[in-house]
Amino acid sequence: MEHNPKVLKAFSAMKDLGIPPKIVKPILKELLKVYYNNWELIEEDNYRTLADAIFEWGEKEQREYKAKVSIECDGSGPPKKKHLEQREAQVSSSTDNKNTVLDLEEDAVPQTSVVQKMIESSQSCVKDGNTEPSFHSLPTVSSNNGKDPISSDLYLKETKSSSKRGSSALYSSQGRDGPCFDPMLKEKKHKDCRSEDFVVPKGKQSVNDVPHSALPTSVVYSALQGTGASSSTGSRSTKHLTSPCVDKQNKEVASACNYGETLLSNFVIASSPSGDVKISLKCNTALRQRNFLTPNLETVLEFLENKYQRSYKIVWSQFSVKKLLDDLCESYLELVYNSNGKSLIRRSSTGNCLPYNTVPNRKVLSIGNSGKELITKGASCSETSNSLHLVVAHQQPTSHDRKRPFRKINDITKGTEKARASLLDEGGNEQLPNFVYIPQNIVYQNAYIHFSLARIADDDCCSSCLGDCLSLPVPCECARDTGGEFAYTSQGLLKEEFLRNRISMNVEPQKHFRFICNDCPLERAKNANNPEPCKGHLHRQFIKECWRKCGCDMQCGNRIVQRGITCKLQVFLTSEGKGWGLRTLQDLPKGAFVCEYVGEVLTNMELYERNNQSSGNERHTYPVLLDADWGSEAVLKDEDALCLDATFYGNLARFINHRCVDANLIDIPVEVETPDHHYYHLAFFTKRKVDALEELTWDYGIDFNDHNHPIKAFQCCCGSAFCQDRRGKGTKSSALRKPTTSRSS
Numbered sequence: 001m002e003h004n005p006k007v008l009k010a011f012s013a014m015k016d017l018g019i020p021p022k023i024v025k026p027i028l029k030e031l032l033k034v035y036y037n038n039w040e041l042i043e044e045d046n047y048r049t050l051a052d053a054i055f056e057w058g059e060k061e062q063r064e065y066k067a068k069v070s071i072e073c074d075g076s077g078p079p080k081k082k083h084l085e086q087r088e089a090q091v092s093s094s095t096d097n098k099n100t101v102l103d104l105e106e107d108a109v110p111q112t113s114v115v116q117k118m119i120e121s122s123q124s125c126v127k128d129g130n131t132e133p134s135f136h137s138l139p140t141v142s143s144n145n146g147k148d149p150i151s152s153d154l155y156l157k158e159t160k161s162s163s164k165r166g167s168s169a170l171y172s173s174q175g176r177d178g179p180c181f182d183p184m185l186k187e188k189k190h191k192d193c194r195s196e197d198f199v200v201p202k203g204k205q206s207v208n209d210v211p212h213s214a215l216p217t218s219v220v221y222s223a224l225q226g227t228g229a230s231s232s233t234g235s236r237s238t239k240h241l242t243s244p245c246v247d248k249q250n251k252e253v254a255s256a257c258n259y260g261e262t263l264l265s266n267f268v269i270a271s272s273p274s275g276d277v278k279i280s281l282k283c284n285t286a287l288r289q290r291n292f293l294t295p296n297l298e299t300v301l302e303f304l305e306n307k308y309q310r311s312y313k314i315v316w317s318q319f320s321v322k323k324l325l326d327d328l329c330e331s332y333l334e335l336v337y338n339s340n341g342k343s344l345i346r347r348s349s350t351g352n353c354l355p356y357n358t359v360p361n362r363k364v365l366s367i368g369n370s371g372k373e374l375i376t377k378g379a380s381c382s383e384t385s386n387s388l389h390l391v392v393a394h395q396q397p398t399s400h401d402r403k404r405p406f407r408k409i410n411d412i413t414k415g416t417e418k419a420r421a422s423l424l425d426e427g428g429n430e431q432l433p434n435f436v437y438i439p440q441n442i443v444y445q446n447a448y449i450h451f452s453l454a455r456i457a458d459d460d461c462c463s464s465c466l467g468d469c470l471s472l473p474v475p476c477e478c479a480r481d482t483g484g485e486f487a488y489t490s491q492g493l494l495k496e497e498f499l500r501n502r503i504s505m506n507v508e509p510q511k512h513f514r515f516i517c518n519d520c521p522l523e524r525a526k527n528a529n530n531p532e533p534c535k536g537h538l539h540r541q542f543i544k545e546c547w548r549k550c551g552c553d554m555q556c557g558n559r560i561v562q563r564g565i566t567c568k569l570q571v572f573l574t575s576e577g578k579g580w581g582l583r584t585l586q587d588l589p590k591g592a593f594v595c596e597y598v599g600e601v602l603t604n605m606e607l608y609e610r611n612n613q614s615s616g617n618e619r620h621t622y623p624v625l626l627d628a629d630w631g632s633e634a635v636l637k638d639e640d641a642l643c644l645d646a647t648f649y650g651n652l653a654r655f656i657n658h659r660c661v662d663a664n665l666i667d668i669p670v671e672v673e674t675p676d677h678h679y680y681h682l683a684f685f686t687k688r689k690v691d692a693l694e695e696l697t698w699d700y701g702i703d704f705n706d707h708n709h710p711i712k713a714f715q716c717c718c719g720s721a722f723c724q725d726r727r728g729k730g731t732k733s734s735a736l737r738k739p740t741t742s743r744s745s
């Protein structure tokens with residue numbers, strides 16, 4: 001076969017990637033069979049198909065091996081010898097194929113030897129108590145001619161210690177028998193790399209069996225086949241990950257030789273002091289290929305989703321690799337913060353989770369949570385290095401680190417919501433909010449709320465529906481209040497028109513109907529003997545959701561708010577002096593439900609009394625009036641004029657700060673349990689697409705000029721170009737409008 005120039009070229013291309021002919025040969029044969037000897041398809045894209053096939057083969061080998069090892073560990077599997085024989089037979093059967101298109105001569109090293117060595121070295125890991133074989137322990141054919149597997153006790157120690165987490169983080173020392181083969185590292189020697197300033201969590205590194213003195217000052221932090229969270233337990237606890245530099249002078253510097261020639265990809269995960277979590281993907285196949293085209297990450301994610309859906313029979317339509325990566329980052333951070341109760345690692349106000357993609361041009365491409373655009377983050381290693389590895393370097397915490405006792409609560413909802421929501425105080429100095437988390441409204445005392453099936457008329461529910469009402473050809477009774485059409489799209493978003501109408505109420509309230517009470521409960525509460533005239537209440541359109549009397553199921557598309565919070569939110573300390581705020585940790589599309597404003601249900605009278613009794617020192621949460629439908633009754637009784645106060649009992653919405661006019665959330669009244677609109681839910685939806693880490697804001701509708709209001713308006717620091725609060729701000733222009741006043745007394 002050496003005489004076939006096409007074969008030689010293919011070998012040479014693969015060799016550039018560090019893949020020896022003996023690995024390439026059987027796969028090439030198979031490919032030629034599959035493609036009916038059509039070389040064009042194989043040569044295309046600089047032998048991309050071939051490289052991919054080899055890559056898949058590597059994965060498959062590993063999967064099969066894992067399955068076999070786990071059987072053996074059970075004691076139910078065949079003895080090791082037999083296992084080896086089986087593997088050998090497998091390999092030779094593929095190469096002995098009589099239909100091979102090529103006449104491939106055998107190499108000096110039998111084909112099985114690479115696989116065999118891989119198995120042997122992996123088995124030595126098993127002997128050592130680790131059930132995870134790893135490509136780390138592959139033979140390093142280029143460096144030692146395939147004779148000695150690189151897997152050493154150093155590897156074994158490492159893999160053993162990390163086995164609990166199922167990861168195979170690895171380091172190796174340059175001072176050992178020689179560097180593992182890594183085509184990329186060859187070019188990195190003696191190069192000075194800029195620090196990436198990334199850190200791994202304390203107490204998570206998998207080199208804890210090694211005494212600190214024996215630890216390299218820099219350790220490649222990489223993870224394969226597992227969670228990848230690993231860190232050093234050295235006496236110094238902050239580890240900064242830097243790009244890999246192999247320094248011949250310094251025997252303690254580690255290299256990223258965590259794979260042999262058959263391992264073609266690798267990923268690294270680390271977090272930075274700024275709280276970024278970075279997943280670096282290193283695609284070996286891509287290296288040094290002139291024609292290498294960076295695939296669009298969205299395409300890769302989609303491809304992976306399809307693959308997983310097929311391979312693992314994932315039927316859940318919303319399965320998303322991106323979410324999985326987000327979750328990986330989140331979990332990683334969570335473990336960082338949890339390690340030993342506190343961490344020296346901080347997460348900045350811009351803390352985020354970004355999957356990174358490393359490409360050979362030394363640019364690190366990052367993809368935002370939207371998964372839609374690739375942003376060049378800049379070169380992060382020396383000019384000659386081909387890939388970015390992150391290296392853990394032991395470093396003393398700086399005085400700056402020590403001054404900042406980072407604080408994080410993992411779930412401020414105390415497990416009451418489907419989606420956990422963290423609280424983050426980077427400075428660790430702020431007083432924690434003093435309130436009781438409740439996921440649903442609760443009556444304080446006098447408010448009259450009465451839910452009963454008898455109150456729900458037949459045309460207020462859809463008892464004959466089944467499944468999802470949104471899939472009906474003709475909308476059911478529950479769409480009646482919204483003009484015979486559901487307010488939600490089949491993607492679970494608020495319909496554009498509904499949203500537009502509601503937004504316009506805030507921006508141009510004068511264009512919308514305002515109901516004037518004859519005897520306004522609000523004014524009555526302020527001054528029962530001599531109430532002022534009603535200032536008017538905007539009549540707002542309701543969303544009506546299906547409920548208990550309806551025949552549809554809980555997954556019905558007309559049940560969004562009642563399913564509760566599903567997006568990842570975080571309470572954080574704002575930098576503008578607004579106190580705590582709420583932000584999203586994921587991209588949210590326009591019209592997405594975020595959360596409900598939950599609090600105590602009070603009558604206006606009760607709220608007024610409460611405010612009068614307050615010391616004035618409380619940080620008020622701006623109670624909201626449930627006045628969206630007050631116009632439907634001539635005179636409203638006190639116990640029917642309700643509001644929500646989240647100061648003492650509330651949910652995440654109590655942290656949403658005010659922003660004048662161009663806030664990203666809008667509040668919408670939602671009928672769920674009762675058609676009686678004295679009581680309803682107030683739900684927040686996004687007015688536009690909101691990016692991960694953006695603060696969520698809501699226009700409270702404050703009249704900053706109303707000096708008689710019982711709650712003194714705060715000095716607004718919303719930063720909006722349309723800020724209404726001109727007190728003490730000179731002549732700053734603003735798009736003035738009258739407030740829509742959902743804020744209560």
Ligand SMILES: C[S@@+](CC[C@H](N)C(=O)[O-])C[C@H]1O[C@@H](n2cnc3c(N)ncnc32)[C@H](O)[C@@H]1O
Nearest residue numbers: 578579580620621654655657658714716717718
């Ligand atoms: C509903 S709470 C929001 C959460 C609050 N920041 C906290 O720390 O609990 C409303 C209070 O937040 C503060 N706040 C909200 N929006 C603000 C803004 N735009 N400028 C200044 N302070 C604001 C005010 O103290 C207000 O009384």
